[in-house]
Amino acid sequence: MLGAIVRTHRERLGISQEELAARVGVSVRGIRDIEAGRVARPRPSTVRLLADAFALSGAERDRFCSDLLSTRRRRPADPSSLADWPVPGQLPADAEYFVGRCAELHRLTALLDSAAPRTTVVAISGMAGVGKTTLAVHWAHQVADRFPDGKLYVNLRGWEGDGASMAGEEALRTLLGALGVSPARMPVEVPAQDALLRSLLVQRRMLLVLDNARDAEQVRPLLPGTSGCLVLVTSRSRLAGLVVGHGAWSMPLDMLTAAESYALLTRRLGPARLATEPAATAEIIERCARLPLALAVVAARITTEPELRLRDLAAELRSSDGELHPFAGVDPATDLRTLFSLSHGVLTGSAARLFRLLGLHPGAEFTVALAASLAGIPAARVRPVLAELVQASLVTRVGGDRFALHDLIRAYARELVRSTEPDAVRACAEHRMFDHYLGTALASARRLEPSREGLPAWPLGAGVVTSPVGGAASAATWFARELPTLLRVVEWAGVTGRGAHAWRLAWAVTTYLQRSGRWREQVSMQRAALTAARAAADQVGQSYAHRGLARAQLRLARYDLAEAEARSALELSRALDDPFGQARAQQTLAAVFTGSSRHQVAMWHSRQAFVLFRAEGRRGPAAESLNSIAWSNAQLGRYHPARGCARRAIRQLRAVGDRHGEASAWDTLGYAHAHLGDQVAATRCYRRALRLFTMLGDEFLQAEVLLHLGDARVVVGDLSGARAAWRRALSLLDRLGHPGAEALRGRLSG
Template sequence: MVEFALLGAVRASHDGQQVELGRRQERCVLGLLLLEAGKAVPTERLMDLLWGDPAPAAARSTLHSYLARLRSRLSPLGVRLVTRGSGYLADVDPQTVDVHRFLAALGAAQQHADPQARAQILGDALDLWHGPLLGDVADEHLRNRVGARLAEQRLTALELWAQAELAIGGHAAIMSRLTEVVQANPIQEKLAALLMRARYQGGDVAGALAVFVTLRDTLADQLGLEPGRELDELHLAILNRRTPAPVHAAVRVAAAAPPRQLPLDVPVFTGRAAQLNLLDDLLPGVTAPAAGTAQRTVVITAIAGTAGVGKTTLAVHWAHRVSGRFPDGELYVNLRGFDPAGSAMRPEEAVRGFLDALGVEPHRVPAGLQAQSGLFRSLLADKRVLVILDNARDADQVRPLLPGSRGSVVLVTSRNQLTGLVATEGAHAMTLGLLNPTEARQLLVSRLGQARMTAEPQAAAKLIELCAGLPLALAIVAARAAAQPDFGLAALVTDLCTAPGSLDAFTGNDLATDIRAVFSWSYESLSPDAARLFRLMGVHPGPDICLAAAASLAGWSTVHTRQTMDELERAHLVSRQPPGRYSFHDLLRSYARELAAAVQWRDDAHTALHRLLDHYLHTSHRADLLLDPFRDPIQPASPVAQVSPEQLADHQGALSWYAAEHAVLLAVIEAASCHGFDTHAWQLSWTLANYLERRGHWQHWVDTVTAALGAAVRLGDRSAQARLHRSLARADARLGRYDKAHQHLTNALRLYRALDDRVGQAYAHLNINVVFGAQQRHHEALHHATTAFSGYEQEGHLVGQALALNSIGWCHAQLGDFEQALKHCHAALELHDQLGDHSGEADTWDSVGYAYLGLGDLHLAGHGYHRALRLFRSLGDRFNEASTLIRLGDIGQAQGDPAAARDSWKAAWKILDALDHPDADLVRRKLTTPLNATV
C-alpha cells in the first residue's frame, strides 16, 4: 500500500520505502489532487492554483505532461490518477493521506469525553505534522489558498489537545509542544492562554506572565486590540496566585455597564433602624478584609416575615443606601414564591435573567441549571455585586442563585423561615416583625402630615391599632386618607371597624390582623370602574401588564384605562413600573382573583380573560409575521368585540414588543391551558416560538410548545399537533437532542399523512433535512430536501419550493457537487424574486457564493456574496451582513489579498461585537491568525 504525506514535504512511501515523485511542480500537482482524494479537481482550478490568472498559453499541455509523468511512477504501485469530466481525480483511499487521517482523528477525538483518550488521539494526529502543508512545493500564496482552513483546524486540534492534557496534569507535554507554536504565532490568544496555564500550574509563574506580556504588546502593535476577557482574568489570577477558572468556564460576555436592577426606593423610609444597623455591620468584612485574615465567603442574609410586613421595602432601601460599595452592580429578581397562581419562578428562569443582565450572549448560555449556575458563579468570582432574591419560596429555589466567592452580598426575602439556608449556607437570619407604635406613627405622619395626626390623636391611635403595625395595611390606609383630606380620621376608623371578611391564609383573631379586611377598605372606596379593573387584574396571570393589554382586558379605550389605572395607583393597589407597565403585590392579586371569581362577577371575568387572550394572540401573530412574513402561517379566529391588538409597525417594533412581553406570554399560555382556552394556548405558542428560537431561549421554547401540544391533543386538532411536533423538533435540534427531534418529526409526518396534508408533509421533510444537516448527514438531508420540494411542487406552494430549492442546493454544495448546487440555487432565486422574498433571496445568494467558492471561481463567489451583502444591508439584517463580510474576507485570503481580508473581517467583527454576538470571537480569531500560518 502507498501512503502519502502532505504535512511537510510531499512524500510517498511503498512498503516503507520512499517513492520518487519527480520535480517540484509534479509533486505540487499530486499534492493538490491528494488534498481532494477521491474527488475530481477541475482542470481550470489546477491551472489557476499552479500559474494564477491568466495562466500561460501552454499551461494545459504542461499540466498534462506533469500528470503523465506522475502516472508512470505511481501506476505500477496501484495508484490511479484518472480523468473525470473536466478534471482529474486521485483514486486513493483518503486514509492513506496524512491530511485526511489528521482530520478524521480530530473528528473522532471530539466524540470522546475521556480526556486521556482525547489527548492520545490528538497527540498522535498532531505528530503527523512535520512542517507546513506542501512544505517543499508550495509558496505562501498557494498555501493560503488551499490550506487556510486546515491551518485553523490544526490550531483547533492544538487547543483541544492542550485542554485534555491540562485535565490529566500534562503540563510538561504542553510546554514542550506549545512553546514553539506560540512563539511563531504570538497573537493566538487561546493557545497563549493554555501555555500560560501549563507554565503556571507547572510552577513557572514568570514564564506564564511573559507569555501574556508578549501577546498583549503584539496585539496592540499589529492590530490595535486588547487581550480578550479570558486572558485578562487568567493574567489577574496568576498575578494574585489564585487557581484560574477552568478552561471550559470561559464565556465571552458583552462589554456592558454593570447591571443596576434595583427597584425604586420609597420616597420616605421610616423605622427599621435596628435592622438597617445589623445589615450595615455585615459590610466591613465583605468589602475590605483585614490583612492576614481568612477570606470570607459570600455573605447571605435571609429576611423573613409575614406578608405585607415590609421585607422588600427594607431590602431595597438598604440596597440603595450601600449600592456605592458594590462597583460591579446590583442584581434583583422577584422569585414569585407565593404567587397566588402557583407559578413560582423556577431557578432556571432566574439564573438565565442574571446571565442576560451580565452580558452573556444567548447562544453561550449552557443547557441545564447546574451548568448555568456554575457559569453565574464564575462571572461573579472576585466581583463585588449586591444580589437581592425577593419573595423566595424555599432554600432550594435560592441555592442555584448564590455567588460562590468573597465580595458579594445576597439579601433573600421570604415569608418562610429559610432554616435550610441558615444551616448549610451560613446565612444570617433576620425575622422582620410588625412596626412598633412609634414606627407606625412615623409612617402615617410621613404620608398624612403631623398636623392631621395631631388634630385627631385618638383616631390616629386607633388607626395604628387596627393596622396592627403591618406596613402594607398602614400604607393602604394612609393612601385612602390622603385621597380624602376632608374625610376625618374618626370616620375612616368607623369604616375600618365594619369591613367584612378575611383572606383565608391570613385570618386573625380580630379585625386588626385580617388582611382581607384591610384590602377591602381600599377596594370599597374605589369608583365602580376602578373596582372593576382591579377585579379583572386578578384574571391576568402576571407578572405585569401594559396599558394596551389592560384596555383589552377591560374592554375600554386606552385613555379611560389609563385614567382608571391612575386611580388604582393612587390607592396603592397597583404600582407603575417604567416603561408604562403595572403590577401589584401577590396578596393583592390573590384578593383581586377572589373577587373576580365571585358569582356576581364570574361571567365578566371569563369574558375579560377571552378578550385578554385575543389581545395577546393577535398582537403576537402580527409580531411573528413582521419577523418572518413567509413563515408557515396560522389563521386565528377574529378577536371578540372590544379587543384592540397593538399595531406594531415594523420588524424592530416586533422585536421590542416580544422583549417586553415574552415572560407575560409564557404565563398567558399556561393560563389559557388551565382555563380551557386550548386553541389560544397552542396558537400563542406557535407565534412565540420564532422569537424564542432567535433569542436562544431554548428551554422556554420546549416548555411552552410542550404545553401547547397537550392543548392540541385535548382539542383533537391533529393539524396543530403536527405543527407543534415540528416546532419541538427544531428546539430539540438546537439543543443537540437529535433523537428526540427525529421522533417529533416522525409523529408530524404520521399526522400529516393521516390528514392528507401534502404541504404539511413537505414542511416536515424540510425540517428533517435541517436536522440531518446539523448531524452532517448530508446525503440523507438531500433526500428529504428533494422530497420536500416534490411535495411543494405538487401543491403549487411557491414559498416552500423556493426554500426547498435553496436547501437542495446547499446539500449539494456540502457534498462537493457545486454545479448541481448552483442549478438549484439559481432556480430558488427566480422564485424568491417572483415572490418578493428578499430575505430568502439574500440567503440564496449566500449559498451561490459558497458554491462558486467550492468551484474555485473566486470572482463569481465574490459576486454572489456582494449581492447577498447588499440585500442584507437593505433589510437591516446586521447579523447576516456580518456573516457575509466574513466570507468575503475568506475570499480575500484565498486571492492572496490580506489587506482586503482583514478589512472585511474587521468590519464583520465590529458589527458582531456591537450585537454582543458570540461569532465575534471567531472573527477575532481570524484577525489574530497569521494569513501565512505554517504552524
C-alpha cells in the first residue's frame, strides 16, 4: 500500500526515482525500498518531505500523510506490554510580549534546516533574566509542526537553590511518563531508564526543551542516542561539556538592543504612553541595562501603578545609585536579587570571593591583571576562577584578557561586598586595585614619552599585578580602553582617602590625554585629582593638578582659567621650595601667554623657566624652553634669533631623545625659514615636524603644523597644496572639537 501510494504520485508528476530522491533528500535506494514495500514504518519527517516533493496541500496532503502514517507499526519500549506511544505536546505557552532576537531565531532555524536528519543539541546560555527560556519556547512554537512525533519540555530547576535541582532519575521519569511509560512499567535502575528513553526516541522526530539546566551532567542522560531529534538546553552555565562531548551548538544570549528594549516596553505599555515621555523612556531602558527581566519588572510596576509617571520612575532608578531594590518583587522568579543570589550560591569559594571583590571595581570592563590584584593572587591562578564566573554567566569575556560585568550584576556584587566582606578586607583589595592602575599607568606613560621627567617609583603592595605594556602603541591602546575607568578610579581614590594615588594617576594619563585631544576628560580628571590632593593636604599633588588643569584649559583656549591654574601651581611650588615645579609652572605660563598672543610676556616666562631648568641640570626641559623662546622671537618678528634658538633646541632635544619636543622645534624652525623667505627649507621642516607628530599621535599639533605648511604653500603660489593642508588640519580640529576649527573653515570658504 505504501509503495503504491508513493509510486502513483511520482508517476503522476512524471519524475524518476532519482529525481524524487533528490527532492526529498534521501538516497535513491531509499525511494526504491519504499516503492518495493521494504519500508513498512516510514519516519514522519520522510512522509512530510514526500508530501512537499509531490506539492501536496490542504486535504490532499492530510490524506496522503494519514495514509502513509497509518501503515506505521508503533514499536513500544516493551513490545509485550506497552501500547502505541502518545504524541506529547508539552511546550509552555508562548510569550505574549516576545520581541527581537531576530538573529538568534534565524540561526536556530538555519541549524534545524542544516541538521536534518541528525540529532542537534543547542545550548542557549546567559545571565539570569536575559530571556533564555522565552527565546527557546518562542522558537519551539514557530517550528512545532516540523516535529510530528511530539514536543517534550522539562524544567530541570538547575538554579533554584536549596537542593531543588531536579535529579537525573526524576527527569528521566518525567520524560518517560510523557512518552506513555506507566509507573508499573518504569524501570527501577537509572541506567535502564536512560536506555528506555533512548529506545523510545529511535527514529522519532521530536523536539526536547530541557530548561534551566545546572550543568552538562544533568543533561547528558536525557539526550537521544540516534538521529532525528532536536534538543534545546537553556542554562546560566555555558555547558562547555555538551559542546566538547556532544558537539552541541553554543548560543550565548546577550542583552536586548536599545531598539528591542523600546519595542518590549511598547508591547507592554502601549506606544502612546512612551511617546509622551521619550527622554524618561530612554533613561529607564538605560537604567535597566537592556535586561529583559528588569524591563518586564518596571513595566509591570507602571501597569499596576497608573499614576506613576515615567519621569518619576526614571528619577527613582537614577537615585538608587545602582542598587537593586527598584527591581525587587514578591515573586522569587522575578526578583533580580534572588535570581543573582542563586547563581552566586553555587560558585566555589574562590570564585564567589572574586565575584564579590569585583563589586569594588568602578568600571564596566576589567583585565585579568585587575582581577588578580583584587584577589591578591597571581594571574595564572585567577584565570580558572574567571573561567568559572564566565561559565556561570556572571562575567562576560569581551575579548583577549578583558572581561565585563553587566551593570545589574555589578550592582549585586557591590551589595554583596559591602554586606559580607569586613572593612579591612575591602580596604586591602581597594588598595591593590589602585596600585594596579597606578603602576600600569606610570609604565604606559613612560612608553608614550620616555624623555618625560617622571615621578619617583611608586612601591606596589603585595599581591598587585600590573598589566603588561609593550611599546608606545600598546600603551596608547591601554589608555584608550581604560580611560572611563581611570576617571572613576581617580574619583574613588579621592573619596577613600588615597589622594596620593589620585593625583599621580591623573599625572600619568596627561600625555595620552594631551596628544589625543581628550582635554575635557583631562579637566575632569585633574579636578578630581585636585580635590583628592586638597583632602589629603598634599601640596605637591595640588601643584601637579593645577599644572595639569592649566594645560588642559590652554588647549581648550580658556586662557584666563589656564593662567589662574598655572599661577596657583607656581605659588605652591615656591611655598614648597621646588625649583623644578617652579620651572614647569613658568613654562606653562609661557604657553598660556603664547596662546593668547602676549608674546613678550611669554618670552619672559620662557626665560625664567630656562634658567631654572638649567640650574637643576634638566637638559630636556631646558631645551623645550629654548624652543619656546625661539617661537616668541618669531612671533615678535625676530626671525634670525628665532632660527638660531630653534636649531640649538633641535640638537639638544634630539640628544636627550625628546621626539615630541624635537617636532615642536622643527615647526618653529620652519616658521622662521618661511618668514625669512626660504619656503623650500620651511616646507622641509614642517614635513619633518608633521611626521614626528603623526608618529606620536598628537593630532592637535599635527593640525598646527598643517596650518603653517598651508601658509608656506600659499607664498610659493601652490594654492591647491595649501588648501589640501588646511583641509587636513580642519578634519583634525573637527575631530578634536577644537574652537579653532570655525576660523579655519571660514578661511577655506573665503
